[in-house]
Structures are given as C-alpha cells and as structure tokens.
Amino acid sequence: MDAVFKELQKLGFSPYECKAYVGLLKTHPVTGYEISKRSGVPRSMIYEVLGKLMDKGAVHLVPSEPVKYSPVPAEELIDRLRKQFEESLSYLEKELTMLQQERDIDVIWHIRSDEMVMNEITEMIARTEKELWLSVWEPQVPMIQAAVERHLREGVHVFSVLFGSPDKTIGATFHHDYMTPEVVRDRTGGHLTIAARDGEEVIIANFTDQSTSWAVKTHDPVLVLVATEYIRHDIMIEKVTAQFGPERLDALWRNNPDLVHVMTGRRPDVLNDLE
Numbered sequence: 375m376d377a378v379f380k381e382l383q384k385l386g387f388s389p390y391e392c393k394a395y396v397g398l399l400k401t402h403p404v405t406g407y408e409i410s411k412r413s414g415v416p417r418s419m420i421y422e423v424l425g426k427l428m429d430k431g432a433v434h435l436v437p438s439e440p441v442k443y444s445p446v447p448a449e450e451l452i453d454r455l456r457k458q459f460e461e462s463l464s465y466l467e468k469e470l471t472m473l474q475q476e477r478d479i480d481v482i483w484h485i486r487s488d489e490m491v492m493n494e495i496t497e498m499i500a501r502t503e504k505e506l507w508l509s510v511w512e513p514q515v516p517m518i519q520a521a522v523e524r525h526l527r528e529g530v531h532v533f534s535v536l537f538g539s540p541d542k543t544i545g546a547t548f549h550h551d552y553m554t555p556e557v558v559r560d561r562t563g564g565h566l567t568i569a570a571r572d573g574e575e576v577i578i579a580n581f582t583d584q585s586t587s588w589a590v591k592t593h594d595p596v597l598v599l600v601a602t603e604y605i606r607h608d609i610m611i612e613k614v615t616a617q618f619g620p621e622r623l624d625a626l627w628r629n630n631p632d633l634v635h636v637m638t639g640r641r642p643d644v645l646n647d648l649e
Contacts, residue, residue, distance in 0.1 A: 375396065378392070378396065379392040379393070379396070382395070385455055385459075386430075387430070387432075388423070388426070390415045390416075390419060390423045391423055391426055391427055391430075391432075393413040393414055393415050394409055394413050394415050394420065394423050394424060394427060394433075395427055395432050395433065395445055396413070397409055397412045397413030397415075398433065398443060398444065398445035399445050399448060400412070402442075402443070402444040402445055403436045403438070403442035403443060403444040404442055404443065405440050405441065405442050405443070406420045406421050406424060406441070406443065407420075409424070409443060424443055431446060431451070431454060432445065432446050432451055433445055433446065434446060481592065481593075482590050482591070482592045482594065482597075483590065483591040483592065484588065484589075484590055485577075485579075485588065485589040485590070485591060486586050486587065486588050486589075487586060487587060488581060488587045491577075491579045491581070491587055491588070491589040492514070492517055492518075494577055494589060494591055495514075495518065495567070495569050495577055495579065495589075496517065496518055496521055498569055498571060498575055498577055498591070499518055499521045499522060499525070499569060499571070500521055501571060501575070502525055502530055502571040502572060503530070503571075503572055504530060504531065504572050505530065505531040505532070505533070505571070505572060505573075506522070506525065506530060506531070506532045506533070506545070506569070506570070506571050506572075507533050507534075507568070507569070507570040507571075507601075507602050507605045507606075508522075508532070508533070508534035508535070508544065508545070508568065508569050508605070509534070509535045509537075509566070509567060509568040509569075509604070509605050509608060510534060510535075510536060510537070510544070510567055510569075511536075511537045511538055511555070511565045511567065511581070512536065512537065512538025512539045512542060513538075514565075514567065514581075515536070515538075515542050515544055518544070519544060522544050522545055526545060531545075531546075532544065532545025532546060533545060533546045533548075533605065533609065534546065534547045534548070535547075535548050535549075535550050535605055535608045535609060535612070536548070536549050536550065537549075537550045537555045537558060537565070538555060548608070548609045548612045548613065549612065550608065550612060551612065551615070551616075552611060552612060552615045552620055552623065553637075557638070560639075561638060561639035561640075562580065562639075563580065563582060563584075564580040564581055564582030564583075564584075564587070565580065565581040565582070566578075566579075566580050567579045567580070567581060567589075568601050568604065568605060570598055570601045570602045570605070573595075573598060573599070573602070574593060574598065575591070575592070575593050575598065576591070576592060576597055576598045576601040576602070577589050577590070577591045578590050578597075578601055611623075
C-alpha cells in the first residue's frame with residue numbers, strides 16, 4: 375500500500391488524503407468518524423481532509439443522517455486526473471516554450487575563431503526548414519556546399535550573394551560583381567559573411583587575417599530582418615547593374631559626396647583610389 379500512497383502523492387494528494395481515499399474505496403459509504411477509525415487519519419483532521427478530497431473531485435458527500443462519504447470510482451478519478459494533467463502539460467509546453475523563445479530573442483551569442491564561426495554557420499544551415507539567405511565568400515563555399523545542396527533537394531529556397539569566382543553557385547546565386555571583393559573587404563574590414571534562416575535566426579560574421587575572426591548569433595527578429603534585407607538589397611543591386619550596366623550606376627553616385635561615402639565607406643577625397 376505504501377507504493378500506492380507514494381504514487382498518489384506524486385499527483386498532489388497529501389498522506390492523510392491518500393489514507394482516507396483508499397479507506398473509502400475499501401468500505402463506503404461511511405461517516406467521517408468511521409473513515410478516521412478505519413484509515414488512521416486523526417479524528418481532529420478527518421473533516422478537513424475530506425473537504426480537500428471533495429475539492430479534488432475524489433469524494434462525494436452522501437446526504438443522510440448522519441452525513442456519509444463515498445469515493446469517486448478509481449477509474450473515473452484516474453481518467454479525470456489524466457485529463458487534468460494532460461491539459462496542464464499542454465498549457466505549460468506552450469507557455470514555457472514561448473517564455474524560452476522570448477529569452478532566446480534577447481540573447482546575442484558571441485563566437486570567435488574561424489573554425490568556431492564556420493561550425494556555427496553550418497549548424498544553423500542544418501536547422502533551416504523553409505528558406506536560407508547567404509552572403510558568403512568563395513573560400514567558404516566548399517564548407518557549406520553539401521548542407522546547402524541537401525536542403526535544395528528537400529525543397530528549401532536558398533538565395534546567396536557570392537563574392538569571388540563567377541563559376542561557383544550555391545542555391546540561387548547572385549555574384550557580387552559591381553565592386554571588386556577587395557573594395558568590399560576594405561570597407562567592411564574583412565570578409566563580412568551572413569547566414570539567415572526562416573526569418574528566425576541569423577549569424578553575422580567577419581573573417582579577417584589581421585585579427586581574430588568573430589561572429590554574433592541571435593534570434594532577435596529585428597536583426598534577422600535587417601540581415602535578410604541586406605542580402606535582398608545586394609541581390610537587387612547586382613541585378614540592376616547587370617540590366618543597366620555599371621556605367622549608369624557609377625553616374626548615379628560617383629559625383630555625389632554623400633553617396634560616395636555610402637557606397638565606398640570613404641570620404642570623396644579618396645575616391646580616386648577606387649578608380
């Protein structure tokens with residue numbers, strides 16, 4: 375019987391409630407005095423215990439003189455408890471997961487070293503379910519190619535801006551041809567690399583030979599959106615340039631000091647360095 379009491383206590387029954395309910399299952403209907411005598415629950419406690427069992431839906435009061443008590447059948451009680459616990463677990467699963475996601479959104483992870491950063495990128499790519507946005511450099515392609523191709527076979531949409539070889543592709547690839555990789559590298563201080571998935575997660579990294587490579591990873595929806603939009607805009611710039619020619623794009627900004635700074639990251643007085 376101790377094992378039964380132990381399991382009932384896991385479901386929220388006190389030791390006295392266990393004794394009273396099991397005692398009622400054996401003999402009912404009976405008075406509170408009889409339950410106390412048969413179960414070992416102190417007489418001074420029995421009516422408080424019976425009241426709590428009634429609140430739990432485990433005991434019925436039988437109108438009589440004197441008042442007697444009868445247990446809810448074990449099968450009915452167990453079904454009711456099972457339903458209550460399943461509802462509680464479903465509620466907690468939803469609410470606690472939401473709280474965890476809210477906490478994850480607030481967190482920005484910092485990663486350092488080429489190997490650790492590339493590991494994080496490949497692991498994030500593996501978590502992609504619907505769409506993947508990449509801004510990568512030619513040396514990184516072999517390290518992520520297999521994971522990307524597997525997603526392509528599974529119907530995941532992959533869009534990439536690629537700095538480097540015009541012969542390589544990784545998903546729907548748009549080669550960054552308007553400005554040379556060297557100009558972009560100088561402007562960003564390294565090989566700025568972005569991977570964003572499903573509108574849920576992003577890694578922004580910078581690989582450099584001058585210092586330790588670094589990355590940040592987050593679920594923050596604002597940063598995910600900004601990074602994804604950055605890649606979208608790069609794609610459209612490359613398509614506009616291919617359609618209308620680099621000369622027209624040059625004419626748009628090279629004589630405007632503000633746009634020179636926007637495009638190159640440099641003041642107009644160093645524009646000649648780019649020509």
